[in-house]
Amino acid sequence: MVPPSAGSTLMTLCLLGSSALAAIVNYDFNISWVTAQPDGFSRPTIGINGEWPIPQITANVGDRVIINVVNGLGNQTTSLHFHGLYMNGTPHMDGPVSVTQCAIPPGGSFVYDFHINQPGTYWYHSHDSGQYPDGLRGALIVKDPDSPYKDQYDEELVLTLSDWYHDQMPGQLARFISYANPTGAEPVPKSALMNDTQNLDIKVEPGKTYMFRIINMGAFAGQYLWFEGHTMKIVEVDGIYTEAAEADMIYLTAAQRYSVLITTKDDASSNFAIVGSMDQDLFDAVPADLNPNVTGWLVYSDSAPRPTPALVDEFEPFDDFTLAPYDKLPLYTDPDYSFELRVEMNNLGDGANYAWFNNITYVRPKVNTLYTALTSGNLATNPAIYGDHTNPFVLEKDQVVEIVLDNMDPGKHPFHLHGHAFQTVARSEEEAGDYMYNETLPAYPMRRDTVMVRPNGNLVLRFKADNPGIWLFHCHIEWHVASGLIATIVERPLDLQNTLSLAGSPYASPNSSALAIPTSHIEACTKQDISIAGNAAGNQDDLLDLRGQNAPPAPLPEGFTAKGIVAMTFSIVAALLGMAVIGWYGNLDRKDVK
Numbered sequence: 241m242v243p244p245s246a247g248s249t250l251m252t253l254c255l256l257g258s259s260a261l262a263a264i265v266n267y268d269f270n271i272s273w274v275t276a277q278p279d280g281f282s283r284p285t286i287g288i289n290g291e292w293p294i295p296q297i298t299a300n301v302g303d304r305v306i307i308n309v310v311n312g313l314g315n316q317t318t319s320l321h322f323h324g325l326y327m328n329g330t331p332h333m334d335g336p337v338s339v340t341q342c343a344i345p346p347g348g349s350f351v352y353d354f355h356i357n358q359p360g361t362y363w364y365h366s367h368d369s370g371q372y373p374d375g376l377r378g379a380l381i382v383k384d385p386d387s388p389y390k391d392q393y394d395e396e397l398v399l400t401l402s403d404w405y406h407d408q409m410p411g412q413l414a415r416f417i418s419y420a421n422p423t424g425a426e427p428v429p430k431s432a433l434m435n436d437t438q439n440l441d442i443k444v445e446p447g448k449t450y451m452f453r454i455i456n457m458g459a460f461a462g463q464y465l466w467f468e469g470h471t472m473k474i475v476e477v478d479g480i481y482t483e484a485a486e487a488d489m490i491y492l493t494a495a496q497r498y499s500v501l502i503t504t505k506d507d508a509s510s511n512f513a514i515v516g517s518m519d520q521d522l523f524d525a526v527p528a529d530l531n532p533n534v535t536g537w538l539v540y541s542d543s544a545p546r547p548t549p550a551l552v553d554e555f556e557p558f559d560d561f562t563l564a565p566y567d568k569l570p571l572y573t574d575p576d577y578s579f580e581l582r583v584e585m586n587n588l589g590d591g592a593n594y595a596w597f598n599n600i601t602y603v604r605p606k607v608n609t610l611y612t613a614l615t616s617g618n619l620a621t622n623p624a625i626y627g628d629h630t631n632p633f634v635l636e637k638d639q640v641v642e643i644v645l646d647n648m649d650p651g652k653h654p655f656h657l658h659g660h661a662f663q664t665v666a667r668s669e670e671e672a673g674d675y676m677y678n679e680t681l682p683a684y685p686m687r688r689d690t691v692m693v694r695p696n697g698n699l700v701l702r703f704k705a706d707n708p709g710i711w712l713f714h715c716h717i718e719w720h721v722a723s724g725l726i727a728t729i730v731e732r733p734l735d736l737q738n739t740l741s742l743a744g745s746p747y748a749s750p751n752s753s754a755l756a757i758p759t760s761h762i763e764a765c766t767k768q769d770i771s772i773a774g775n776a777a778g779n780q781d782d783l784l785d786l787r788g789q790n791a792p793p794a795p796l797p798e799g800f801t802a803k804g805i806v807a808m809t810f811s812i813v814a815a816l817l818g819m820a821v822i823g824w825y826g827n828l829d830r831k832d833v834k
């Protein structure tokens with residue numbers, strides 16, 4: 241039971257070891273519709289406990305966080321993902337629907353329960369059906385009493401950036417993935433937000449140093465950010481402390497975070513503008529009335545004017561690839577397992593535009609990939625059982641893994657890996673084509689969990705398989721998640737079978753001390769008649785038989801080019817498929833429409 245107004249946090253202290261004080265941090269979240277108007281336009285928005293902006297999740301390193309979720313939306317399923325948290329030992333708490341859990345049905349409750357052993361700036365958001373841009377995203381801050389920078393600042397502040405739409409995602413997604421949008425033009429946001437508002441006042445005192453934890457929790461747009469008259473000192477990216485680096489302007493893709501130290505002026509006579517500016521390179525067409533900018537102020541004096549920001553001619557943001565991690569973790573050399581992911585976007589036979597890794601557009605499996613891993617015995621290491629449309633890559637213990645990402649698309653994409661921070665080993669300029677293995681690699685590459693690839697460029701990322709789980713690797717543009725730009729990392733599935741248990745089922749782990757997947761997780765599936773066992777097609781008898789698996793629409797008929805289909809689309813597709821309106825949910829699931 242969640243009382244309607246329960247925003248309360250109950251902290252239970254318990255002693256862990258001799259010195260560290262770990263707490264249990266409890267949250268009761270009733271996810272439901274509210275009305276919000278962050279840019280002046282009033283719209284139904286997804287809030288928590290009757291409020292929006294939704295609460296910040298705050299913990300200390302070492303804490304256990306327990307979130308009791310009730311889905312009070314009435315008309316949509318939901319889930320929560322804790323972006324950037326490794327979920328070490330609790331991969332079933334990661335949140336993506338059809339990967340580590342079933343969606344929480346309307347009226348359902350669900351428990352997220354995990355330890356946080358990493359400091360830094362994170363966020364949490366729905367990982368279900370393109371839902372988070374409707375409001376279900378907020379800050380998640382892990383404080384660190386042992387931060388290497390703790391003596392260098394007086395106060396910390398959280399500053400979020402976001403893009404914002406006026407229409408709700410279900411309708412927008414249906415129009416986006418549609419034969420009426422054959423070029424795959426993404427909906428352009430209506431405005432930019434700073435801390436979920438515009439014209440934000442940030443009261444500051446002279447002669448102090450503030451640590452701003454900056455989060456881009458937008459759906460699509462990267463943002464340039466600068467503080468007029470003040471220099472930023474970058475000390476953290478995506479939860480990884482960096483060697484301090486000065487910057488006048490930073491760029492945050494959707495899902496990236498930066499902590500920066502800003503020292504205020506000695507006198508309090510003037511105020512200074514803060515500007516967030518959406519990267520319009522991402523937009524196919526920029527509406528004439530779009531203001532890509534959002535402004536706030538460092539307010540030293542309430543009585544002084546709040547200046548209009550000066551126009552910036554050219555955006556020259558700090559290059560994150562010049563950062564080095566504070567811990568100096570050396571480059572992982574000699575990868576044990578290297579694979580390429582080629583990014584392409586094109587049309588399928590339904591005339592809509594999809595995104596591919598290696599010619600495969602992701603389609604949700606019928607059984608959560610984690611549950612497939614837990615219920616398939618020794619076949620769990622065979623990628624085939626995870627389906628033909630999930631891009632599975634199976635990792636073994638402690639392998640050094642390398643992802644070579646070749647972007648065959650003329651757009652920028654921010655790629656994110658769940659469960660890990662990766663070393664960003666190489667990044668090309670635009671138009672570089674496929675990655676060439678002849679570059680000098682950095683000795684101490686930056687690590688982060690979200691990184692941008694340039695148009696028709698490439699990236700090389702490395703990490704160590706030290707965290708068993710099922711982890712998505714995907715573009716963090718929510719439109720591209722919907723169009724299938726997702727791969728599934730199946731990390732050490734046999735270790736998962738030894739440490740997690742579908743208790744009470746025939747597939748309970750033989751390890752009697754394995755962690756039981758909570759009843760609320762199982763019930764989310766059973767209430768919706770979703771099987772918790774078997775391969776991606778739900779087949780439990782012959783795990784290599786994938787007949788009946790969810791599949792994308794058929795390929796374009798022979799001889800049709802993406803461009804050619806534009807003209808023909810309406811008549812042909814309408815006739816070919818006799819397409820009744822596909823509900824948005826069905827559209828995302830993309831049941832075969834042959």
Ligand SMILES: *[C@@H]1O[C@H](CO)[C@@H](O)[C@H](O)[C@H]1NC(C)=O
Pocket residue numbers: 241242243244270271272273310311312
């Ligand atoms: C959650 O919020 C919804 C909408 O306000 C309300 O109808 C429902 O009763 C609440 N559920 C619980 C368990 O408090």
Ligand SMILES: *[C@@H]1O[C@H](CO)[C@@H](O)[C@H](O)[C@H]1NC(C)=O
Pocket residue numbers: 273284315316408410
């Ligand atoms: C769900 O409910 C909200 C709030 O009443 C409404 O604005 C929205 O249109 C509904 N969405 C769907 C998909 O039914």
Ligand SMILES: *[C@@H]1O[C@H](CO)[C@@H](O)[C@H](O)[C@H]1NC(C)=O
Pocket residue numbers: 293296397398399400435440441442
């Ligand atoms: C942004 O909003 C959050 C909560 O909504 C608040 O805690 C924080 O102080 C705000 N940040 C600034 C810089 O005003």
Ligand SMILES: *[C@@H]1O[C@H](CO)[C@@H](O)[C@H](O)[C@H]1NC(C)=O
Pocket residue numbers: 517530531532533550551552553
């Ligand atoms: C937004 O800011 C940029 C950079 O200063 C500027 O070029 C542009 O004109 C601004 N747009 C609007 C609508 O103010």
Ligand SMILES: *[C@@H]1O[C@H](CO)[C@@H](O)[C@H](O)[C@H]1NC(C)=O
Pocket residue numbers: 599795
């Ligand atoms: C890509 O996938 C389609 C549909 O599954 C198939 O027809 C085509 O041959 C594949 N192309 C390549 C290069 O693998």
Ligand SMILES: *[C@@H]1O[C@H](CO)[C@@H](O)[C@H](O)[C@H]1NC(C)=O
Pocket residue numbers: 676678679
């Ligand atoms: C790598 O080699 C290719 C082909 O020899 C060359 O075109 C490219 O410039 C080289 N890249 C670097 C970074 O040296």
Ligand SMILES: *[C@@H]1O[C@H](CO)[C@@H](O)[C@H](O)[C@H]1NC(C)=O
Pocket residue numbers: 738739740751752753754755
């Ligand atoms: C049994 O599960 C526990 C809890 O996840 C784990 O710590 C332990 O290593 C597992 N034992 C074996 C033999 O895998």
Ligand SMILES: [Cu+2]
Pocket residue numbers: 652653654715716717720725
């Ligand atoms: Cu993308």
